[in-house]
Every structure is written in C-alpha cells, then in structure tokens.
Amino acid sequence: xxxxxxxGGGLVQPGRSLRLSCAASAFTFDDYAMHWVRQAPxxxxxxxxxxxxxxGSIGYADSVKGRFTISRDNAxxxxxxxxxxxxxxxxxLYSCAKGRGSGTYGGHAFDIWGxxxxxxxxx
Amino acid sequence: xxxxxxxxxxxxxxxxxxxxxxxxxSQSVSSTYLAWYQQKPGQAPRLLIYGASSRAxxxxxxxxxxxxxxxxxxxxxxxxxxxxxxxxxQQYGSSPLTFGPGTKVDIK
Numbered sequence: 001x002x003x004x005x006x007x008g009g010g011l012v013q014p015g016r017s018l019r020l021s022c023a024a025s026a027f028t029f030d031d032y033a034m035h036w037v038r039q040a041p042x043x044x045x046x047x048x049x050x051x052x053x054x055x056g057s058i059g060y061a062d063s064v065k066g067r068f069t070i071s072r073d074n075a076x077x078x079x080x081x082x083x084x085x086x087x088x089x090x091x092x093l094y095s096c097a098k099g100r101g102s103g104t105y106g107g108h109a110f111d112i113w114g115x116x117x118x119x120x121x122x123x
Numbered sequence: 124x125x126x127x128x129x130x131x132x133x134x135x136x137x138x139x140x141x142x143x144x145x146x147x148x149s150q151s152v153s154s155t156y157l158a159w160y161q162q163k164p165g166q167a168p169r170l171l172i173y174g175a176s177s178r179a180x181x182x183x184x185x186x187x188x189x190x191x192x193x194x195x196x197x198x199x200x201x202x203x204x205x206x207x208x209x210x211x212x213q214q215y216g217s218s219p220l221t222f223g224p225g226t227k228v229d230i231k
Contacts, residue, residue: 022134027161028155037222044211044222044223044224044225045160045162045168045211045213046222047213047219047220047221047222050125050220059218059219059220060219061219064124069151095167100173104218105218106152106156106215106218106220107215107216108173108215109155109156109158109170109173109174109179109213109215110158110160110168110170110213110215111170111179111180112171113167113168113169114167115166
C-alpha cells in the first residue's frame, strides 16, 4: 500500500527549532515531487513547501521563507522539513504529500497524503 | 500570490441532491492547474479532480470538474451520505501554490 508517515512533531517553545520527517513506502520515491502542507486547528489547508524529484526545484510559502528548509534523501525514501525560529502561528498539523509527477515542484496535484504530525509552538 | 475564493462557505443539502461548488482565482490559472480535494473530519485530504476536469483514480463519476481561466466548478451530481465533507480547490501552476478556504457541504 502506498503510504506516507510523518514524525517529529511535538511541543516546542517560540524561537526554537524542530525537524519533521516523512517516510514513503510502496512507490518509487525518487520519481516524484514532494510537498509539506499544514493545517492549523479548525482552519484550512496551507501549502508550506515543495521540491522536485532531484531537489533541483524548491519553493516555499512566504510565511515560512527564510525559516524553513525542505530536503529529501531519495536513498532513504524520506522527506524532511527543518523548521527554525518557530512562532505561535506555525502551530498546525503538518502533512507530507506526493505530487502526481516529477519535473518541478509545481504542475502536479497531490495524490497521496500522510496523516500528519502535530506541531505546537507555545511557551 | 494567487488568491482562491470559494463559494458558498457552507451549503446544506439532502442526500440525492446536486451540489455545485465554485472556486474563483485572482488571476488566470495556468494550464488549468486546478485541483479539488475532499476532507472529512480527522482524515487526510483526498484528491478528487486534477487538471480542472480529470477525475483521480477511484473517484466516482458523480464528481465532475469544469472551468478555465479564473472560474472553476466542482459538481456532485447526486449526494451520497459519504460526500458530506469539506471541499478545497487548489492551484498548482504558480508559486506559491495556494488553496481556497474551503466549502463545507453538510446535511440539511
């Protein structure tokens, strides 16, 4: 079964850092663009970041640019999100999602989603 | 940044009725890079429609998408009990990728 499983969430103080991971299984990970999407409690979906199959094309939402870094390790079938200088407004469920195709991170809808890992930023 | 507006915010319908959801973009969506997702409480979003009108794998044909440019529509021809959920549109043609605020379809 095609699956994405996130980990690394938790409670963190404002200004601190956290690294999220997403483990992929049952598909050829390095054929596809990958993304992080977040959803604050009771709110809608917000795209956070995405990257192409070879990390040659990377994009960020303005709200996280300069603070968050997306990366992937195709040998480990894993996607990562390094989150620095965390703020209260970063509190959300963070999910990874698979793009339908390769190429740049844009141009493809998201056909597989993980269940997410919760990040709470609070003192 | 391309803004997406969805209307209505909430619609109350009965099983068997037709649902028509709207998504309007602040600028033209390139190459019809417009998708629709369904999300139920406690679940991950599910891709319904991509490329404005192509159904994703396993999506029933009561779901259909249409539109181009700045105006897009998701139609559910006859609501089944499992269709009551929140629906989001998304544009993935220009960065940053953006989602609409969602339309909640609830039971009347």
